[in-house]
Every structure is written in structure tokens, then in C-alpha cells.
Amino acid sequence: MAKIGVFICHCGENIGGRVDCSKIAEALGEHPGVSVSVEYKYFCSDPGQESVKKAIRENNLTGIVVAACSPRMHEATFRKACAEAGLNPYLCEIANIREQCSWVHSDKDMATEKAIDITRSMVEKVKLNNNLHPIEVPVTRRAMVIGGGIAGIQAALDIANAGQEVVLVEKEPSLGGHMAQLSETFPTLDCSQCIMTPRMVEAAQHPNITLLTYSEVEKVEGYIGNFRVRVKKKSRFVDMQKCTGCGDCYTKCPVKKIPGEFDCGLGKRTAIFTPFAQSVPNNPIIDKEHCIYFKNGKCQLCVKACKFDAIDFSFQDEYLDLEIGAIVVATGFQVQDTALYGEYGYGKYPDVITGLQFERLASASGPTAGKILRPSDQKEPQHIVFIQCAGSRDSSKGVRYCSKICCMYTAKHAMLYTHKVHGGKTSIFYMDIRAGGKGYDEFTRRAIEEDEASYLRGRVSKVWQENGKLMVRGVDTLLGRPVEVEADMVVLATAMVPQPGAKEFAKTIGIGYDEYGFYNEAHLKLRPVESSTAGIFLAGACQSPKDIPDSVAQASASASKVLALFSKDRLEREPVIASCNEATCAGCWGCVLACPYNAIEKKDILDRSGKVIKQVASVNPGLCQGCGTCVTFCRSNSIDLAGFTEKQIFAEVMGL
Amino acid sequence: MSEQFEPKIVAFVCTYCTYAGADLAGTSRLKYAPNVRMVRLPCTGRISPMFILKALQKGADGILISGCHPGDCHFTHGNYHARRRWMVFRSLLEFIGIPADRVKYSWISAAEGVKFAELINTITEEIRALGPFTQYHGLIEETQSQASL
Numbered sequence: 081m082a083k084i085g086v087f088i089c090h091c092g093e094n095i096g097g098r099v100d101c102s103k104i105a106e107a108l109g110e111h112p113g114v115s116v117s118v119e120y121k122y123f124c125s126d127p128g129q130e131s132v133k134k135a136i137r138e139n140n141l142t143g144i145v146v147a148a149c150s151p152r153m154h155e156a157t158f159r160k161a162c163a164e165a166g167l168n169p170y171l172c173e174i175a176n177i178r179e180q181c182s183w184v185h186s187d188k189d190m191a192t193e194k195a196i197d198i199t200r201s202m203v204e205k206v207k208l209n210n211n212l213h214p215i216e217v218p219v220t221r222r223a224m225v226i227g228g229g230i231a232g233i234q235a236a237l238d239i240a241n242a243g244q245e246v247v248l249v250e251k252e253p254s255l256g257g258h259m260a261q262l263s264e265t266f267p268t269l270d271c272s273q274c275i276m277t278p279r280m281v282e283a284a285q286h287p288n289i290t291l292l293t294y295s296e297v298e299k300v301e302g303y304i305g306n307f308r309v310r311v312k313k314k315s316r317f318v319d320m321q322k323c324t325g326c327g328d329c330y331t332k333c334p335v336k337k338i339p340g341e342f343d344c345g346l347g348k349r350t351a352i353f354t355p356f357a358q359s360v361p362n363n364p365i366i367d368k369e370h371c372i373y374f375k376n377g378k379c380q381l382c383v384k385a386c387k388f389d390a391i392d393f394s395f396q397d398e399y400l401d402l403e404i405g406a407i408v409v410a411t412g413f414q415v416q417d418t419a420l421y422g423e424y425g426y427g428k429y430p431d432v433i434t435g436l437q438f439e440r441l442a443s444a445s446g447p448t449a450g451k452i453l454r455p456s457d458q459k460e461p462q463h464i465v466f467i468q469c470a471g472s473r474d475s476s477k478g479v480r481y482c483s484k485i486c487c488m489y490t491a492k493h494a495m496l497y498t499h500k501v502h503g504g505k506t507s508i509f510y511m512d513i514r515a516g517g518k519g520y521d522e523f524t525r526r527a528i529e530e531d532e533a534s535y536l537r538g539r540v541s542k543v544w545q546e547n548g549k550l551m552v553r554g555v556d557t558l559l560g561r562p563v564e565v566e567a568d569m570v571v572l573a574t575a576m577v578p579q580p581g582a583k584e585f586a587k588t589i590g591i592g593y594d595e596y597g598f599y600n601e602a603h604l605k606l607r608p609v610e611s612s613t614a615g616i617f618l619a620g621a622c623q624s625p626k627d628i629p630d631s632v633a634q635a636s637a638s639a640s641k642v643l644a645l646f647s648k649d650r651l652e653r654e655p656v657i658a659s660c661n662e663a664t665c666a667g668c669w670g671c672v673l674a675c676p677y678n679a680i681e682k683k684d685i686l687d688r689s690g691k692v693i694k695q696v697a698s699v700n701p702g703l704c705q706g707c708g709t710c711v712t713f714c715r716s717n718s719i720d721l722a723g724f725t726e727k728q729i730f731a732e733v734m735g736l
Numbered sequence: 737m738s739e740q741f742e743p744k745i746v747a748f749v750c751t752y753c754t755y756a757g758a759d760l761a762g763t764s765r766l767k768y769a770p771n772v773r774m775v776r777l778p779c780t781g782r783i784s785p786m787f788i789l790k791a792l793q794k795g796a797d798g799i800l801i802s803g804c805h806p807g808d809c810h811f812t813h814g815n816y817h818a819r820r821r822w823m824v825f826r827s828l829l830e831f832i833g834i835p836a837d838r839v840k841y842s843w844i845s846a847a848e849g850v851k852f853a854e855l856i857n858t859i860t861e862e863i864r865a866l867g868p869f870t871q872y873h874g875l876i877e878e879t880q881s882q883a884s885l
Binding site for chain 1: 761
């Protein structure tokens with residue numbers, strides 16, 4: 081028989097002043113199954129909690145209801161008190177008679193009546209509460225970092241330096257991501273490759289890091305602490321054990337005029353190639369699409385050139401199945417396709433380029449060895465027009481959000497150009513200068529004051545060619561008049577958008593994304609580096625446009641989350657999860673459709689001879705988050721949710 | 737003057753949005769009608785149509801179902817299941833003779849304390865205008881037991 085204790089808290093005057101606590105105590109005292117019904121000024125205080133514990137012990141209570149503030153305030157407090165008194169903490173329920181009663185009603189009689197109803201219904205519920213125990217799941221202490229840009233490298237190094245194993249997966253042939261493409265970085269103007277390449281090497285040589293380049297994650301199964309990840313290692317056609325990265329193969333390759341991806345099409349590469357000189361690893365790959373051998377079975381000049389017998393056209397893609405405890409997603413961004421701004425002439429005029437192409441021109445390792453030269457005639461431009469927000473903050477054609485880095489890199493481009501081309505003029509069309517960040521505003525002021533960048537506040541409507549010059553027509557809203565500027569080169573500050581296939585990839589690994597395809601954090605403010613799936617964390621621009629310091633900060637934050645997870649052998653989780661009665665489950669799989677977490681699996685029921693006699697639903701306690709959607713779907717009432725069972729809720733309703 | 741009819745309304749709410757919104761109404765000391773009784777659930781996806789029927793059977797005059805706004809579900813899409821289920825259940829309600837306007841459906845976020853208070857006042861008046869819900873009262877006397885032991 082139930083022996084329930086009811087503890088009515090006055091919360092000083094907060095409850096006691098607005099509802100008649102004695103009347104509640106009296107009414108509940110007469111309720112069947114209630115052994116103790118008492119009131120006190122502050123049950124959350126030390127003496128209050130002690131009195132609850134004493135009452136539990138002395139009366140052998142089978143459950144308690146604390147009629148007090150919201151469970152969001154003190155449920156944990158009273159559960160802990162229960163546990164200390166030897167009662168399972170999940171035999172404690174809170175009747176919220178403060179936030180949802182005494183504070184919001186002015187009629188004392190009606191409020192008291194409501195408080196009695198609320199408390200009684202919780203008493204009816206708690207009678208059916210069961211002992212629950214936190215779920216423990218083992219943890220595989222191996223992290224996977226997906227994406228080898230600055231965010232991924234930072235996360236991998238942080239985890240590896242803490243002594244944990246990391247598998248770093250990069251889909252391109254080399255680590256580096258976008259940061260390796262940049263020339264100098266704002267606001268310090270230090271060389272991007274100078275700070276990036278040592279980190280790439282460090283990651284590749286770290287004893288705790290397994291590097292998988294030119295590889296993609298194909299499938300993620302399992303749950304926090306226990307993921308199974310399938311990685312496709314695409315064939316390079318070069319044996320990385322034998323290859324020394326000498327480069328004899330690509331100097332001999334006869335296909336030499338393929339626009340290089342790393343140089344954003346401004347430079348040329350061969351069919352067997354390394355993306356850039358400092359690639360990590362420094363082994364080439366063969367581009368099947370352009371290689372003559374793969375077209376007609378001839379050539380093989382690279383095979384002949386290779387002294388180490390490292391090239392083999394018969395290599396196939398490999399698949400690796402890995403046991404992983406936590407995943408950091410750092411898949412980065414791409415630059416928006418500028419073709420949608422036909423009026424700016426991108427693609428039509430070779431001297432209209434994107435900001436990322438300008439980075440390659442300004443980079444010492446770029447196609448022009450750091451000289452700013454026009455792609456059309458390799459001449460030095462005397463006047464460059466920069467167009468900011470060429471895609472960002474434009475709900476009609478581009479994206480609605482601010483890409484965050486463009487104001488800064490445009491100022492940087494203007495500076496770099498004037499440092500390289502003395503006497504060169506820059507005009508920048510902008511909407512606002514958004515320079516929030518350490519040293520950022522000072523940096524843009526320097527571009528204006530020292531490097532004489534001419535900022536024109538307004539949008540550009542058209543770019544066209546006239547007498548060998550690019551004409552830029554826009555508006556200067558501060559002067560309130562249209563302007564036309566003659567330029568030798570136009571640089572578009574294109575928007576940062578999610579990677580192609582970002583949404584599909586999110587579905588593959590089971591995380592949420594927003595309308596654009598950026599990955600959703602569990603809580604924008606309080607859990608900014610966790611995805612909505614336990615054990616999967618986010619770092620860098622895959623979550624939203626970010627600059628390098630922000631990406632690094634988020635990557636380190638993700639790494640610390642991973643390390644916290646790895647600090648224990650086993651994970652403890654709230655036991656509010658679903659479970660299935662295998663005897664009654666009919667195997668209709670309505671629950672499988674309903675579950676947002678893919679937590680319900682099909683389980684074979686075998687007879688003695690090992691023959692499958694039926695399949696039933698089985699809830700994976702590691703994946704289940706306890707929403708209960710499956711329970712409502714279940715046609716045979718086989719699934720129930722601990723803590724919110726059908727019986728408990730019916731009892732609660734009947735108690736009202 | 738006869739005493740005003742005070743309807744009893746049972747609200748099935750999710751703990752992440754509407755329950756938190758109701759708490760916010762409390763911490764903001766907003767005043768609203770004392771006619772509503774909340775049943776806290778993890779997610780609106782957990783709300784079975786049977787809960788609603790049970791509450792009506794027990795003597796509720798009106799029902800409120802409320803959870804996170806579409807797209808905001810803590811459990812990513814429990815509220816979509818709830819919404820779809822409600823669309824189907826509403827036509828069933830009419831079929832079994834329960835006026836669908838006794839069952840209200842609304843989205844209230846954890847930040848919408850004011851909206852919560854206003855909603856409770858509105859639906860209390862609406863249900864009051866509909867009068868007591870007596871169709872099941874014969875039934876309840878047969879099935880109603882004292883509280884379980």
C-alpha cells in the first residue's frame with residue numbers, strides 16, 4: 081500500500097500569503113494513501129530538507145510530493161534529499177503551486193482549491209512511480225573529427241594533446257581547408273600559411289591522431305560514447321607508404337592545363353597533382369576525370385617517372401568501420417556561387433573576381449607569386465573596386481544573414497593591395513562596416529586613414545566593360561547621388577554558405593540544420609558547441625559564418641566537451657526513456673517512424689532452435705532522449721516512457 | 737444573481753516550452769484565470785488522444801494542448817507528430833459527439849509568459865460560454881472510483 085508524504089511549502093509569503101496551506105495539508109491528509117501531510121515555511125532550507133528526510137525514514141514513505149515552486153527550481157534538491165533518506169529519487173514529484181498557482185491568481189479560495197487539485201493529482205501520479213536508476217553506457221575513448229580545416233585541426237590537436245585518440249577525416253587530398261588558401265589574416269596581417277601549415281604538420285605527425293585524407297564519412301550508427309562510423313577512403317592511385325612526395329610524377333604529367341581548385345581556377349594543375357606545395361600529406365593523387373590513362377588506357381608517364389613504384393591504377397576505394405565515442409563536425413563552408421549576380425559580370429569579365437580569388441592573387445604561394453595582376457592580361461590594376469555584401473544580407477537574391485568576415489577581409493584586401501601596388505586606388509562599396517572583434521575596428525580605420533581606402537556607402541547596380549575598363553555604377557547614399565567608378569578590377573565579397581550537400585550530410589550523421597544548411601546547436605546561447613544529438617559537437621563555419629579566432633575558440637570548446645565525455649569510463653543519463661514490452665509488441669514499427677533519434681531498433685526473437693519467430697521493437701537506451709512520441713504511436717500499448725507512463729498520466733488526470 | 741459557472745480546464749503541455757512559459761507568467765506575476773490544471777509531459781508528442789478523452793470523462797469542461805512552436809521542438813519534431821495527430825483526432829471528436837471547440841491547441845514558447853496568461857483568460861471565457869460539459873457525467877459515476885491506494 082502506498083504511503084505518500086505530502087510537504088506543503090509556504091515559500092515565506094510567496095505561497096503561504098496567497099493560498100491557505102493549512103487547508104491544503106488538511107485536504108491531502110485525508111486523501112487515501114497519504115501518511116504524512118505537513119506544511120513548513122521553507123522546505124528547500126536545510127532544516128526543511130532534514131524534516132523531509134526524517135519523515136521519509138520514520139514513516140517508511142513510498143513516495144513524496146513536495147507542493148512548492150516549479151520542478152525546474154527544486155526538483156533536483158528534493159530528489160537528492162530522497163536519495164539521502166534511502167528512497168529512490170524518482171519517487172519524488174513536485175506540485176507546482178507557486179509559479180503556476182499562488183503567483184498568478186488573486187482569488188485566495190480558488191487558488192487554494194487549485195493548489196489542492198494540483199497536489200492531489202501529483203499524489204495520484206507518485207503512487208505509480210517506479211524506482212528508476214540512471215542509465216549507464218560505456219564510452220569508447222576515441223574521437224572523430226570531420227573536416228581538416230583550422231577548426232578540425234584545432235579540435236583534433238586539443239583532444240590528442242590531452243592524451244586521447246583522434247581520427248581526423250578530411251575529404252580533400254590535403255589538410256588545410258580554406259585557411260590554407262588565404263594570404264594574410266586580419267587584423268594582424270600575419271601570413272595565413274605561416275600559422276596554418278605548422279599546425280597541419282603537427283596534426284599529421286601526432287602519435288594520437290590517425291589522419292584520413294581524401295576520405296568521407298558514409299554512415300554513422302550508434303549513440304553517444306558508442307558510434308560506429310563508416311569512412312570511405314577514396315583511392316589516390318598512389319601508395320602513400322611508398323610515395324616520398326618528390327614530385328617527379330606531376331612534372332612529367334602531360335595534362336597540364338586543368339584549372340586548379342586550390343587557386344580558385346586562377347592557376348593550372350596537372351592530372352596527377354598535390355593541391356598546393358605545402359599539402360599535408362604531400363602525396364599526390366590522380367584526378368580520374370582528366371587522366372589520360374583513365375580515358376583511353378594509354379600514357380602512364382607518371383608510372384614511368386616514379387622511382388618508388390608508388391603509382392598503381394588498379395587501387396580501389398577502401399571502407400573503414402571505426403568505433404568512435406564522440407564526433408566533432410567541422411565541415412566548414414563554401415563561397416556562394418556569384419553567378420546569381422549577373423549584373424556584376426562575374427564569369428563574363430575575367431577581371432571580376434571573388435574575395436577568395438583575390439586571396440590567391442595576394443598569396444605568396446599563389447598563381448602570381450603574390451603579385452596583384454589582372455587575370456585577363458596579367459597587368460597590375462591601378463584601381464580596384466570592392467563590392468561588399470555581394471550575396472550577404474540580401475533577401476531578394478542572396479542570403480539574409482551577414483557573412484561576418486567580409487567587412488574585415490575587404491579592408492584587408494584594400495590594405496594588401498595598396499602595400500603591394502604603391503599609388504593604387506581602392507573604392508569599397510559597403511552597406512555597414514561591421515567590425516566587431518578584438519582589434520577589428522582599429523583595423524578598418526587603418527584601411528581608411530592610413531591606406532586611404534575610399535568607402536562609398538551604397539549598393540552597386542551594374543558592372544560593365546567600356547574601353548578596356550570595368551565601369552561600376554552604384555549609389556553613394558551619404559551624398560545621395562548615383563556614382564560611376566572606373567576600375568581595372570572588381571572584387572566581390574561573396575557570401576559564406578554551407579558546404580554543398582551539407583543537409584544530406586547532416587541527415588547521414590543525424591544532426592539538425594537550419595533553413596540554409598548550417599548545423600544547429602543544441603542551444604544558441606548555453607550549448608553553442610553541442611549538436612542536438614548527444615555526443616556530436618560542432619566547430620567552425622559549418623554552424624554559422626565565422627572568422628578564424630571564433631572557429632578556433634569553438635573547436636577548443638568542442639574538444640573540451642569531448643574530453644569531459646572521455647573523463648569517465650561510463651556515462652550516466654537520466655532514466656526517463658522508453659522501453660518496449662516484447663511480449664505484446666506486434667512489430668508494426670509505428671514507433672520507428674515516430675522516433676526522431678532512430679533509437680528504436682528491430683530485434684529478433686528466437687525460439688530454442690535459434691529460428692526467428694518474430695521481430696519486435698527494442699529501444700536503445702543510449703539514443704533515446706525520452707520524448708515519448710513513440711508511446712503515443714504504439715498501437716498495442718507496448719512501449720511506455722519511464723517517469724511518464726500511461727498509467728501515471730491517467731492517474732494524474734483522474735486526480736484533478 | 738446565480739453563481740458564475742467556473743469551468744475546469746485541463747492543459748496537456750510540454751515541459752520545455754509551454755510549462756516553462758507558464759512558469760515565466762508566474763515569475764512575472766501575471767494574473768490569469770485559476771481554471772486551468774496543468775499536466776506536464778516531456779513533449780507534445782507524448783500526448784495521447786486518450787488523455788483528452790479521459791480528462792473529459794473525469795469532468796473537464798475544456799482541454800488545452802500546448803507545446804513548442806513548429807521548428808522549435810526540443811525533441812526536433814515531436815510537436816509535428818502532435819499537430820498531425822490533433823488534425824485527425826479533431827474530426828474523430830466531432831464524430832463521437834464532442835464539440836471540437838472544447839479542445840484548444842496552441843503554441844507557446846518558454847518566452848511567452850504574457851501569451852500564456854492571455855490564452856488562459858481567453859479560453860476560460862470561451863469554455864465558460866459553452867457551459868458545463870455534461871455528456872459524460874453519467875459515465876463517470878459508473879467508472880469513477882475513489883483514489884487508488
